[in-house]
Amino acid sequence: MSLEELSKLVEDGETEEAEELAAKLLKDGSDPLLMIEELTKTMGHVGDLFAKLEIFLPEIMLAGEALSGVVKVMEPYLDAAGGQQVKGKVILGVVKGDLHEIGKNIVGLILETNGFIVKDLGYDVDPLTFVKEAEAMDADFIGASSLMTTTMPRQKEIIEILLDKGIRDKFKVIIGGAPTSQMWADEIGADLYCKDAKSTPDALTALLA
Numbered sequence: 607m608s609l610e611e612l613s614k615l616v617e618d619g620e621t622e623e624a625e626e627l628a629a630k631l632l633k634d635g636s637d638p639l640l641m642i643e644e645l646t647k648t649m650g651h652v653g654d655l656f657a658k659l660e661i662f663l664p665e666i667m668l669a670g671e672a673l674s675g676v677v678k679v680m681e682p683y684l685d686a687a688g689g690q691q692v693k694g695k696v697i698l699g700v701v702k703g704d705l706h707e708i709g710k711n712i713v714g715l716i717l718e719t720n721g722f723i724v725k726d727l728g729y730d731v732d733p734l735t736f737v738k739e740a741e742a743m744d745a746d747f748i749g750a751s752s753l754m755t756t757t758m759p760r761q762k763e764i765i766e767i768l769l770d771k772g773i774r775d776k777f778k779v780i781i782g783g784a785p786t787s788q789m790w791a792d793e794i795g796a797d798l799y800c801k802d803a804k805s806t807p808d809a810l811t812a813l814l815a
C-alpha cells in the first residue's frame with residue numbers, strides 16, 4: 607500500500623480503488639498535501655502520454671475522475687481551519703475556454719481550510735465576470751487558473767479590465783495552472799504566481815501583510 611500504487615490507480619482511472627486506497631493511506635497518517643503533490647506529477651505524466659498519442663481523451667477523463675474522487679476523500683483531512691479568523695476573500699475560477707478544474711478545486715479547498723473565504727466561479731469564466739464578482743464580494747484576491755497555453759491570455763485580460771476600470775489596485779491578481787510561470791506573471795503584471803496549492807495560503811497571507 608503506497609503512494610506509488612495510488613498514482614498508478616489514478617493514472618489508470620480506477621476511481622473506486624483509488625478512493626479506497628487514498629482513504630486507507632490517509633487513515634494511516636499519510637500527508638494529504640504530499641499526496642496532492644505526487645498526484646499532480648502523475649497528471650503531468652498522463653498529459654505527456656496524451657501529447658505523445660500513447661493514450662487518448664477517454665483515458666485522461668478517467669484519470670481526472672479518479673483524481674477528483676481522491677480529492678473528495680481528502681477533504682476532511684485538510685480541514686484544519688476550524689474557528690480561525692478570516693485571512694482574506696478570494697474570487698476563484700478557471701478562465702474562459704478552459705474546462706480543467708481539478709487544480710482550481712484543490713486550491714479552493716486548501717484556501718478554505720486555511721481561513722480564506724472563497725467564491726468559486728467554476729470553469730470557463732469570462733474575464734469580466736471575475737472582475738464583477740470581485741467587486742461584488744469586495745474581494746482581496748482574484749485567482750485565475752489556466753491549464754492551456756491557448757487560454758493563458760484570458761488571465762492577462764482580467765488585468766487589462768481592472769486597469770481600464772481604474773481599479774487595478776483594489777485586487778491582488780493570483781495566477782496558476784501547469785503552463786503558467788513566474789515569467790508569465792511578470793509579463794502580464796499579475797501580483798503572484800503559485801506553482802501549487804500547498805504554497806498558496808502562505809503566499810496570499812504574505813501579500814496582504
Ligand code: B12
Pocket residue numbers: 642645646649650651652653654656657663666667669670703704705706707708709710712713749750751752753754755756780781782783784785799800801802803804806
Ligand atoms: C485531466 C486533464 C483533462 C480533463 C480535465 C478534467 C477536469 N474536470 O478538470 C479533460 C479530459 C476534460 C481534458 C480535456 C482537454 N484537455 Co486536458 N489535460 C488534463 C491533464 C492530463 C491533467 C490536468 C490536471 O487535472 N492536473 C492535476 C492538477 C492537480 O494540477 P494543476 O491543474 O496543474 O493544478 C495545480 C497547480 O497548477 C496549481 N494551480 C492550478 N490552478 C491554479 C490557480 C491558482 C490561482 C493558483 C494559485 C494555483 C493553481 O495548484 C494545483 C494543485 O497543486 C493535463 C496535463 C497537465 N500537464 O496538466 C491535460 C492538458 C492540460 N490538456 C490538454 C488538452 C489539449 C486538452 C483538450 C483540448 C483535449 C481535446 N483534444 O479535446 C481538452 C480541452 C478542454 C477544454 N476546453 O478545456 C493539454 C493542453 C495543451 C496546451 N495547449 O497547453 C494538456 C497539457 C495535455 C497535453 N500534454 O497535451 N483534459
